[in-house]
Amino acid sequence: MPIFTTRRLIQTVVVVFLLLGAIYFLFPKLIGLSDALGKLDEADPVWIAIAIGFNVVAYATYIALFKAVVGGDALRLSWKETYEINMAGVAGTLLFSAGGAGGIAVTYWALRKAGMSRRDVARRMVAFVSLHYAFYPIALIVFGILLRTGVLNGKSSVELTIVPAGVAGLLLILGVLITLIPPDAERRLAKYAHGERSRHWLETAGKVPATLGEGFRFAVGLFAHPRRGGLAVIGAAGFWAASIGVLWASFHAFGVHVPLAVVVQGFFLGMVANLFPLAPAGVGAVDAGMIGAFVLFGIPEETVFPAVLIFRLVAFWMPIPPGIFAFFQLRHTVHRWEEEGLPIDRGGGPLTPVEVEAAIAFEGRESYYKK
Numbered sequence: 523m524p525i526f527t528t529r530r531l532i533q534t535v536v537v538v539f540l541l542l543g544a545i546y547f548l549f550p551k552l553i554g555l556s557d558a559l560g561k562l563d564e565a566d567p568v569w570i571a572i573a574i575g576f577n578v579v580a581y582a583t584y585i586a587l588f589k590a591v592v593g594g595d596a597l598r599l600s601w602k603e604t605y606e607i608n609m610a611g612v613a614g615t616l617l618f619s620a621g622g623a624g625g626i627a628v629t630y631w632a633l634r635k636a637g638m639s640r641r642d643v644a645r646r647m648v649a650f651v652s653l654h655y656a657f658y659p660i661a662l663i664v665f666g667i668l669l670r671t672g673v674l675n676g677k678s679s680v681e682l683t684i685v686p687a688g689v690a691g692l693l694l695i696l697g698v699l700i701t702l703i704p705p706d707a708e709r710r711l712a713k714y715a716h717g718e719r720s721r722h723w724l725e726t727a728g729k730v731p732a733t734l735g736e737g738f739r740f741a742v743g744l745f746a747h748p749r750r751g752g753l754a755v756i757g758a759a760g761f762w763a764a765s766i767g768v769l770w771a772s773f774h775a776f777g778v779h780v781p782l783a784v785v786v787q788g789f790f791l792g793m794v795a796n797l798f799p800l801a802p803a804g805v806g807a808v809d810a811g812m813i814g815a816f817v818l819f820g821i822p823e824e825t826v827f828p829a830v831l832i833f834r835l836v837a838f839w840m841p842i843p844p845g846i847f848a849f850f851q852l853r854h855t856v857h858r859w860e861e862e863g864l865p866i867d868r869g870g871g872p873l874t875p876v877e878v879e880a881a882i883a884f885e886g887r888e889s890y891y892k893k
Contacts, residue, residue, distance in 0.1 A: 561776060561828045569775035573768045573836045580764035581841060584608060584654075587757025591650045591744070597636055597865050606852040607632045613845025616838055626651070628849070635856045637866025641733065648737025652697065653744060653754060657762050658790060659690030665786045666690075674783035677819045686791060701742055703735030765789070765837060772833040778825045780816075791815040792830075809834060 585601075585608045593599040599607070607629060615625030626647065633643045666687030668674040704710060708728035712721050744751030766789050773780045780788075792812025809830060816826045859865065 561824065562831070564777075565775040565828070565832060566777070569771050570832065570836070573771035573775065573832065574840070576764045576767035576771060577836050577840065580761050580768065580837070581609070581612065583757045583760030583764060584612075585757075587654060587754055587761065588650060590751065590754035590757060591653060591741075592633065592646045597633070597638060599636070599865050603636075603855055603865065606848045606855055609841070609845045609848035610852045611845075612841050613849055616842055616845065632852060632856070635859060635864075637859075637864035641729070644733045645736045645740070648734055649740040649744070652738050653741040653758050654761070656697075656741065656745060657759055658793075659693045661762065661786055662690035662790050663687045663694075665783050669783050669787060675781040676784040676787070679818075682787065682791070682815070682818060686787070697738060697742075700731075700734050700738045703731045705732055705736060707732040707735070768837045769829075769833045772829045772836070773821075773825070775832060776825055776829055778821070778829065780819075780821060784816075784819050784821075788812060788815040788819055788821075 585604055588608050589599065589601070589604045593604055610632070611625035611629040613625075614628040630643055630647065633646075634640070638646075665674065666683040669676045670678045670680070670683040670687075672678060708725040711724040711728040714724065744754045766786055769789050770780070770782070770785050773785070789812070792808055792815045795807035795811035812830050812833075813823075813826050816830070817823055
């Protein structure tokens with residue numbers, strides 16, 4: 523799988539350094555903040571160490587979320603195998619980011635090699651991604667409202683609070699609507715076919731919404747039943763909490779106290795730029811978005827630039843070397859699977875008990891989920 527080619531890595535590195543130079547060296551000079559990066563020497567190493575610790579926790583919880591949703595009884599992956607798949611996916615996301623497409627491609631490849639069917643991989647990846655990002659709009663809504671109403675300290679302008687909360691609310695509504703997609707969408711669409719070729723095309727097209735519905739129902743079921751899906755919920759919430767902790771510690775490294783609600787809101791507003799497809803790891807886009815968000819919140823520019831740079835170095839660039847190493851470890855692991863047996867053959871069925879319970883709770887028909 524040619525994800526990490528030498529040519530692509532070189533191109534990525536060149537683009538990354540050009541964008542970093544533009545954001546952190548050229549732009550500050552253009553706006554009269556030529557000494558902004560000089561503050562890097564003032565960073566407290568204790569707080570930087572705390573930021574690194576938060577980042578370790580973030581990726582540990584991310585791996586736990588993956589194991590809870592994708593592994594378990596359905597696919598008996600060891601923690602080492604889970605680590606390799608996730609860290610290789612993280613490197614794919616950071617180096618070749620387009621809303622996480624690089625990491626999804628690596629993960630899909632690994633799960634198929636582990637013996638999962640295409641449909642099951644797609645269903646579980648949808649559940650994993652949707653549960654992982656569920657806390658994103660929830661945080662924007664909660665902290666946006668609390669900031670706007672003055673319950674929490676911080677700037678409360680409408681464009682930084684209510685507008686993001688409104689957009690996040692629409693996304694949650696969309697997610698709820700996706701859970702209502704019928705599981706037999708292929709069959710329902712096939713009724714409108716005129717001819718065998720048309721029927722085949724409609725059945726194929728119907729697999730997409732049906733799979734989305736199945737994945738979202740599973741994710742919502744885990745979210746609503748923390749007793750059974752606790753590891754997944756803790757993993758999803760823990761990743762974002764620890765990632766925000768990295769940013770919080772980065773500000774403290776320069777002796778700046780930013781209200782927690784502002785840190786959370788600025789973090790998520792800046793991370794929206796990660797969807798920009800042309801910048802690896804959102805370099806340039808996320809940096810500029812996060813810097814702009816905190817400047818609008820009234821944080822001094824000369825502090826925002828170095829703090830965001832520390833955050834990006836810790837949260838995004840430090841995991842890349844172990845991620846690339848994990849990718850090559852994963853290739854050896856896949857080769858071992860092919861020789862010694864696939865994880866899918868280690869026991870268990872295609873659905874975990876957690877998945878069955880979650881599915882029954884939101885579908886109400888156990889028979890559909892039995893294979």
